[in-house]
Amino acid sequence: MSELTVCAFAPGTVHDAAAHAENHLAVLAPHLRDPFQAALPRAAAAVGRRLLGALWREDIADTRIRYERRGRPHAFDRVEFAAVPAADPVDLLPPSIVESRRWTLAAELANAVVNLAIAYARRDATPPPPTTGPDADAVTLERLAIDGHNLHPCGRTRIGWDVDDVLAHDLEAGTTRIGFVALRRAAHLGDDVGAALAAAGLDVPAAPPGYVVQPVHAWQRDAVLARRYPDLLRDGTLRILDGTVPAVPTAALRTLLLPRGGYLKLSLDIQVTSSRRSISVASTRNGPALSALLHRLLATEERVLLLAETAGAALPDSRDAGAILRAGLDGRLAPTERVVPGSALPAVAGELLREYGRGPLAFLTAYARLVLPPLLRLATRYGIALEAHLQNCLPTFTAGTPHRLVLRDLAGLRVHRPRLAAAGVPLELWPGSVIGTDDLDTMRAKLGYTALQAHLGELVIALGAHGLDEAAAWRAVREVVDTTYDELRADPATACAATADHAAFTAPRVPHKALVRMRLAGDGDVYLPVRNPLHAP
Structure with a gap:
């Protein structure tokens, strides 16, 4: 049981969602019903804790007045609360929130609580990946971050899945299935991902004459494609194929570890945190081009390893059948190199510190020197801000010492087009790509929020449990930032951009990134100013 305190459940949003889940578990997985019920208070407290922290950080209604001095403050206006004064997280929402949006968010919060409770109930029975190697090790460690997103109160939402889908396809299922469809060549846009999988030894069905085989998530095939595209099915443009291939779900859910190595990212039209996890046509076409570009631009960064997106394809004008093939780690790490997904760092911080042996401040400093300089240099030299939150970063360690930074998933980065063009680097993005911007503040916000707040901010808090002084930690991070920009200012080609x-x-x-305000607004990123621990008056 967590340290967070909650009282017994009363009728309400979580109560109703939990009753629905219990009824389904009684039929589908009766052995999970009692563990699920036992886990509900802990799950509600975890969701409530993150919601209350977000309400405080985003200064929504009178939250700061009502909960003044009840939580522990951290950098970037983050406050962690040790007690949640409501069994149903929706009861934490101020009455002033518009009613329609309040209940939209309420449904998401209830969904998050129920799915987190199911995850708690299943965690000890999750089967290990059927393969071995660093990719399998990374997936195993990702499962330690069972609460999901480290800041979002809806980190375990699975809007669009019912209990049977969660049991079959969520992270704790251990395995899921890749299905296949056939698209007429004229209706297939991009690379032949199905052929690439077949060449890698997977049991991919043969393409009918005039068609291309496209991999899709098995749930997406059955619940979305088979129902949403009757006209394409009727005229033969789209064919549902028999047969599936097993794969291992990662924490990203739509990204699957393949049986013979590498990853496949597939459209999955469910809402996780703030977004439906389908894949745009632009992402399938930009991924390989961006990977080739970043491979060149990061060639001098000896401590950075990119998991390239090697192929992508989609159904034109649709987000529902996108697929992106991504390289894996097998054969790319030294025998002594251990990969730890960023999301698992808080869970294994104590173990890494013991191996490192030089104290938490020295460890954090070494880690910041690994993570920040290549990201800051890339943004200043070329205007490319990688989305370096915990889930996208897989640092490696040797005897506890930060060694290399593995980067993955390019869909959320931002490219400042004028800065990239000024550097003389050509890049043709797919028309309408959201990753391109002419606004420097947009590019900087992407990098600053993900790398400093969501990533290093979480590690600093985790290391605080091992004796790290937070003020000293941020002074050390500021020194790394200063040193990096001193080097960039010494180069006339980047001096002006580095100063800015x-x-x-x-x-x-x-x-x-104001996560609750984004859900209340319903669409698009929303940012609010917070106090910066790197500011030195």
Whole structure:
């Protein structure tokens, strides 16, 4: 049982969602019903804790007045609460929130609680990946971050899945299935991903004459494609194929570890946190081009390893059948190199510190020197801000020492087109790509929020349990930032951009991604200013 305190459940949103789940578990997995019921208070407390922290951080209604001095403050206006004063997280929402949006968010919060409770109930019975190697090790460690997103109160939402889908396809299922469809060549846009999988030894069905085989998530095939595209099915443009291939779900759910190595990212039209996890046509076409570009631009960064997106394809004008093939780690790490997904760092921080042996401040400093300089250099030199939150970063360690930074998933990055063009680097993005921007603040906000707030901010808090002083930690991070920009300012080609970027990242206030306000608004990113621990008056 967590340290968070909750009282017994009363009728309400979580109560109703939990009753629905219990009825399904009684039929589908009766052995999970009692563990699920036992886990509900803990799950509600975890969701409530993150919701209350977000309400405070985003200064929604009178939250700061009502809960003043009840939580522990951290950098970037983050406050962690040890007690949640409501059994149903929706009861934490201020009455002033517009009613329609309040209940939309309420449904998401209830969904998050129920799915987290199911995950708690299943965690000890999750089968290990059927393969071995660093990719399998990474998936195993990802499962330690069972609460999901480290800041989002809806980190375990699975809107669109019912209990049977969660049992079959969620992270704790251990395995899921890849299905296949056939698209007429004229209706297939991109690379032949199905042929690439077949060449890698997977049992891919043969393409009918005039068609291309496209891999799809088995749930997506049955629940979305088979129902949403009757006209394409009727005229033969789209054919549902028999047969599936097993794969291992990662924490990203739509990204699957393949049986023979590498990853496959597939459209999955369910809502996880703030987004439906389908894949745009642009992402399938930009991924290989961006991977080739980043491979060149990061060639001098000896401590960075990119998991390239090697192929992608989609159904034109649709987000429902996208597929992206991604390289894996097998054969690319030294025998002594251990990969730890960023999301698992808080869970294994104590173990890494014991191996490192030089104290938490020295460890954090070494880690910041690994993570920040290549990301800051890439943004200043070329205007490319990688989405370096915990889930996208897989640092490696040797005897506890931060060694290399593995980067994956390019869909969320931002490219400042004028800065990239000024560097003389050509890049043709797919028309309408959201990753391209002409606004420097947009590019900087992407990098600053993910790398500093969501990533290093979480590690600093985790290391606080092992004796790290937070003020000293952020002074050490500031020193890494200063040193990196001193080097960039010494180069006439980047001096001006470096000065401006340094000023932005060390300003008194920096943009924070307002996760609850985004859900209340219903669409698009929302940022709010928060106090910056890197500011030194």
